[in-house]
Amino acid sequence: MKFVGKSDEELIREFQGGSSEAFDEIVHRYRNPLFSFVYRIIGDPAFSEDILQETFIRVWSNRDSYREVAKFSTWIYTIAGNLAKSELRRHKIRRWFSLSGSSSYDEEERPLEIADEEADPHRDLERTTIKKRVDEEIIKLPLVFKEVIILRDVQELSYEEISEILKIPLGTVKSRVNRARLRLQKRLRDLL
Amino acid sequence: MSVCEQFERDFGRYQTGGLSQANMAALADHVSKCPHCAAFTRENSSLRNLLSIQPTFQPRPGFERRLSERLRGTTETYRVPVRRRLSSGWAAAGAGLATGLAVGFFVLLAPHTTDNIAVNSAPPLAAVDLKASRDSIESKMDTIKALESLYELDQNSRTVSSGH
Numbered sequence: 001m002k003f004v005g006k007s008d009e010e011l012i013r014e015f016q017g018g019s020s021e022a023f024d025e026i027v028h029r030y031r032n033p034l035f036s037f038v039y040r041i042i043g044d045p046a047f048s049e050d051i052l053q054e055t056f057i058r059v060w061s062n063r064d065s066y067r068e069v070a071k072f073s074t075w076i077y078t079i080a081g082n083l084a085k086s087e088l089r090r091h092k093i094r095r096w097f098s099l100s101g102s103s104s105y106d107e108e109e110r111p112l113e114i115a116d117e118e119a120d121p122h123r124d125l126e127r128t129t130i131k132k133r134v135d136e137e138i139i140k141l142p143l144v145f146k147e148v149i150i151l152r153d154v155q156e157l158s159y160e161e162i163s164e165i166l167k168i169p170l171g172t173v174k175s176r177v178n179r180a181r182l183r184l185q186k187r188l189r190d191l192l
Numbered sequence: 193m194s195v196c197e198q199f200e201r202d203f204g205r206y207q208t209g210g211l212s213q214a215n216m217a218a219l220a221d222h223v224s225k226c227p228h229c230a231a232f233t234r235e236n237s238s239l240r241n242l243l244s245i246q247p248t249f250q251p252r253p254g255f256e257r258r259l260s261e262r263l264r265g266t267t268e269t270y271r272v273p274v275r276r277r278l279s280s281g282w283a284a285a286g287a288g289l290a291t292g293l294a295v296g297f298f299v300l301l302a303p304h305t306t307d308n309i310a311v312n313s314a315p316p317l318a319a320v321d322l323k324a325s326r327d328s329i330e331s332k333m334d335t336i337k338a339l340e341s342l343y344e345l346d347q348n349s350r351t352v353s354s355g356h
Contacts, residue, residue, distance in 0.1 A: 027256060036249045049251045053259050060263055113247040134242055153243035178204025185232075185239050192238040 008072035016063050023063075026076075027056055032114060033155060034080045040150050041084040043139045045111040051087055055080040070164060077157075077165045081147065088143065130191055137187050145180035152177050195222055199229045203236065 003011060003025040011029075014022035034055060039048040058079050059066075066075055110132070138146060138154075147166060151157045152173075159177075163170045185192065193201075199219055205211050206219050223229045 024256070027259065031255060032248050032250045035251050036247075039249050045249075045251075049255065052251060052255075053262060056259055057262060111249045111251065113249055130242070131245075131247055134246060138246075149243070153240055154246050156244065174204060174208060174210070178207075181236060181239060182200070182203075184243075185235055188239060188242070189235065191242070192235040 009068055012063065012066055012072050016066070023060060026059065030056075030073075030076055034076065035111070037077070037150055037155060038080055038084045039111055040135065040138055040154070041081070041143070041146060042087060047087055047091075048084075048111070051080065051083045054083055058083075071161065073157075074161055074164045077151070077161075081165060085143065133191065134184075134188065137184055140187075141180060141183060145176055145183060148173055148176045149180035149184070153181070196226060196228055196232075199223070199226075200232060203232070207236075 002021065006014075006025075008026070008029070011022045011026050015026065031052070035048060035052050038051050038055075039045060042048050042051065055076065059076060066072065138149065141149065148162060151162045151165065152159065157165075159170055159173050163173045166173070168176075199206070199222060202211060202215070202219065206216065209216070211219070223233055
């Protein structure tokens with residue numbers, strides 16, 4: 001309750017001032033959104049958790065290098081995104097998710113979802129199947145489309161923030177988002 | 193290019209208001225009369241709704257504890273699935289060689305430190321305490337050099353005793 005209403009920038013300021021509780025709150029706020037982001041880039045929950053841990057370790061270790069010229073969310077998403085892309089390049093994981101038509105999901109590998117408070121057991125199975133299918137198609141997208149569609153349409157960040165995170169022009173962000181949507185629209189037409 | 197193809201090509205800018213007023217009006221008029229483009233617009237809207245309700249995932253329970261332990265500089269890490277460990281033959285070979293050298297050191301010279309081996313099951317992703325890690329590595333290098341010296345002494349003694 002201590003940090004309710006405090007902005008991320010206020011939290012990082014307190015953390016820079018020595019408050020480990022402020023860091024705990026940062027972890028609490030960003031744990032799931034960042035994990036979701038990284039998991040949809042990488043497609044592997046084990047790698048994704050490693051990257052998530054490394055992201056927070058870097059926030060901890062480099063807290064004094066953060067300056068409020070950019071939003072804190074931009075900073076932490078940039079760290080996580082760069083780590084995810086490095087991991088992809090290093091292990092060529094994307095080859096595991098080529099457009100072969102086979103499912104990239106193994107039941108045991110799909111991470112936990114945040115529980116839906118309005119869950120209806122009669123419609124859960126259909127919804128789960130649809131969501132899995134959408135995620136499968138997102139993971140199959142080329143990286144340049146995948147990262148923008150996740151940040152824009154799933155995580156609902158602004159075009160401007162995405163431009164800062166990915167270090168690409170605003171126009172390029174909008175163009176890639178549109179092209180990503182068109183690709184997904186074609187592949188998921190039967191669901192729409 | 194047909195009007196429908198042009199509509200699909202410009203749809204992104206049409207949505208975000210990136211076209212001239214005249215073009216916006218022309219495309220809006222087309223959508224109102226073209227079933228194909230009207231369906232395309234509905235599909236796109238449906239897709240965006242689907243994407244906005246995609247689930248938020250979470251890491252395995254105990255994430256904060258594992259993070260806290262790494263921040264404190266312990267060696268316990270998230271256990272890597274078997275498939276990942278075997279995905280790189282070179283990494284496996286290198287790990288095997290390092291393990292063999294470490295085991296050799298402890299067996300020959302420091303049997304009372306074998307308790308430490310079981311804890312170091314996998315190298316940490318990031319070393320928080322760099323100085324301690326560096327000291328540890330230098331200590332192991334000294335040990336490896338000591339082993340090499342022992343090997344050479346042993347070989348020399350065999351050479352002398354065999355008369356070669």
